[in-house]
Amino acid sequence: MELFPGDGLAEAYAVLPDGRRLRTVTAGGGDGPLVVFEAGMSAPAACWVHTQRELSAHARTLSYDRAGYGGSDVDPAARTLERITDDLTALLDTIGETHPVVLVGHSWGGPILRLFSERHPDRVAGLVFIDATVIEVMPESDSKLLVRSFAVMELLARLGGKGVIVKQTLPHWSPDITAADRAILVRDYACARAMRAARREAHQVVPALQTMRRLQAAGTPDVPTICLQAGRVDRGMKKRRSAFNEATEALMAAVPNGRVEVVAGAGHLVPQENPAATRDAILEILALARH
Secondary structure, three states: OOOOOOOOOEEEEEEOOOOOEEEEEEEOOOOOOOEEEEOOOOOOHHHHHHHHHHHOOOOOEEEEOOOOOOOOOOOOOOOOHHHHHHHHHHHHHHOOOOOOEEEEEEOOHHHHHHHHHHHOHHHEEEEEEEOOOOHHHOOHHHHHHHHHHHHHHHHHHHOOOHHHHHHHHOOOOOOOOOHHHHHHHHHHHOOHHHHHHHHHHHOOHHHHHHHHHHHHHHOOOOOOEEEEEEOOOOOOOOOHHHHHHHHHHHHHHOOOOEEEEEEOOOOOOHHHHOHHHHHHHHHHHHHHHOO
């Protein structure tokens, strides 16, 4: 399935050892670390279009559609945290990227980065967590609610309710993101395929909670690390936003080269609401990783 990735970006397909194809989007060049983007639950590679293009002037970049999103094949196996991380590892192996990379993960991408880092600390040059999911704000009840919400949005998409999905879940956009880039994200996100893939991932959150707890207790590799946290308190987050950010502060206190930056005025979707803060954090980690 060919999907225009955006101006200045290139689409390709990587074939994993089991024969499944994952769609990749690349841009940039140079000899430094590859920047690898890991999206949140329900989000395709297209959520990084603007940021990836900006960073391509400074580094090699790669985003990809996880199994079932965008142009990537559906995975017949359960989409556990371990399975998703296996796919990320296999993808990097398949394209021959064995040198340390800078990993950027938003939301559910955070636990994926943590598990990859535990398994392959020698392959991590730097980390950027963007409002990354932590155990403190993911109770079992919320995990079950996620499954239902993605099922509702899948039905909406099938009934032609793309506009409703966008209005409810993407209400804030940075003026820096062009209408063309917004359209690419909406195309791959506000659709039944993405919501079905998200629902399959959400089904595996409860089994992942024990692993998440262990990963947080173990910490991350001693590499340059930044956590970007939302500063705006959105509906439903009045009590949890402070706990979310405080938990992240505690995690970063244990990382010698880690810090937290709260992005004032931005909600959970920091890459879409403040792409400049996203870009600058990644550039900072890239500069540190190169030394």
